[in-house]
Amino acid sequence: MYQYDHCTEAIIPIRSNIFPARCQLVYSKGVILVPALVLPSRPLSLAPDVISTPRAYFWAAPFMLALTVLMLVWEAPGVIRDFQISQNPLALDDGDVQNGRCTTRKLFFTDCSARLVYSYGGRNYDTEVEVMFVDFHTGDYETGVVISADHPELATISLGLDKLWNRIITLSIFALLLGGMSLGTLFQAVRIWRVKRHLRQPALLNAIPVEITAFDRKRNILSVTYNDKIANDRTGRSAYTRMKKGEEPLIVGEANGKAVGLAVRHGKTALPVLLDDRLQRVGLTEAERNLALAPFARSDADQAAPMLIEHPRKTMSIGGRLRLFFGTLLLIFGGLVGFWLWYVTSASTPFQSPGMDINNLMPAPLNKWGCMQLRKRFGQDRAPFGCVADDFTSWKY
Numbered sequence: 369m370y371q372y373d374h375c376t377e378a379i380i381p382i383r384s385n386i387f388p389a390r391c392q393l394v395y396s397k398g399v400i401l402v403p404a405l406v407l408p409s410r411p412l413s414l415a416p417d418v419i420s421t422p423r424a425y426f427w428a429a430p431f432m433l434a435l436t437v438l439m440l441v442w443e444a445p446g447v448i449r450d451f452q453i454s455q456n457p458l459a460l461d462d463g464d465v466q467n468g469r470c471t472t473r474k475l476f477f478t479d480c481s482a483r484l485v486y487s488y489g490g491r492n493y494d495t496e497v498e499v500m501f502v503d504f505h506t507g508d509y510e511t512g513v514v515i516s517a518d519h520p521e522l523a524t525i526s527l528g529l530d531k532l533w534n535r536i537i538t539l540s541i542f543a544l545l546l547g548g549m550s551l552g553t554l555f556q557a558v559r560i561w562r563v564k565r566h567l568r569q570p571a572l573l574n575a576i577p578v579e580i581t582a583f584d585r586k587r588n589i590l591s592v593t594y595n596d597k598i599a600n601d602r603t604g605r606s607a608y609t610r611m612k613k614g615e616e617p618l619i620v621g622e623a624n625g626k627a628v629g630l631a632v633r634h635g636k637t638a639l640p641v642l643l644d645d646r647l648q649r650v651g652l653t654e655a656e657r658n659l660a661l662a663p664f665a666r667s668d669a670d671q672a673a674p675m676l677i678e679h680p681r682k683t684m685s686i687g688g689r690l691r692l693f694f695g696t697l698l699l700i701f702g703g704l705v706g707f708w709l710w711y712v713t714s715a716s717t718p719f720q721s722p723g724m725d726i727n728n729l730m731p732a733p734l735n736k737w738g739c740m741q742l743r744k745r746f747g748q749d750r751a752p753f754g755c756v757a758d759d760f761t762s763w764k765y
Contacts, residue, residue, distance in 0.1 A: 406663070463513025479498065747763065
């Protein structure tokens, strides 16, 4: 709870942004000088649209839930299959791994797919497998065919078993994160709908300060996000409201570099309601509204009441944009050249995917030099892409 204390009738200069008839609003992190809000002691009703549901809630929750289901449908069967195989695995030396391919995305997300052809117990099997895991590996993977001795129709690649716990943990983390965000969004939406239902009934109002964390003006609508985290009985919950053209929140000060608005708790509802500067959101008579707004009246009629003002965004000059563009290109070029030099002189394998692609794109003299450096170290192996001759096996230099 907060309290008003040390009231004074002294008139403080307007330039200090302090109103006359101020009281100290004592809250958890300090003191704000604000006018006392005088409201009737009877239960009061609020306008039905004072709490809004962010539009993102209507698509974010279904989208994240769909991603969760898609990931479980895509990965869970393979993880369960490989877990069954791991209980009694049998490696097949004569198994054939066809069309094997591993792709790394975002530096460490790797997914591998292959066609497995094998024979066991007088029967022939042909199946497709896919595995996904997190790894910082560069170069090729070596793998073979592994089946379940108890259920030979279940087959996987040995790489899938080697990374089994990696896959289980990765799948669990993604499912928990995406599923948790989806459920959290649904929970927030349900809370907002419950609050809106409770606001239909009159209740005693208790004024509190709230921190305005974000706002946006579009198409004559002011959207405000505020947080109940500076009152002594703060809940830490955020709420969202939309105000129509001409409506402004009741700003009473500033704390932590952010505007502080005046809100009210409606009975025991979970979210506070941000007040507007004309108190149109509260069910008051005109006399009660004028009395409540009297302490907030300006002593100088020419000075506007405080309102949320967007600071002009700094724009970059054309010269600055060009410097940023060419500087970025230079950094990318330098990074590619540095990676290429590392690949041709120090890589542990000639079949490192980005290195092969970069070396192939180099001008002929640089490509030749790079291939010669690779051949010095790996000449006994077949040539990698970018250095391979027309027979797709031998070195072209």
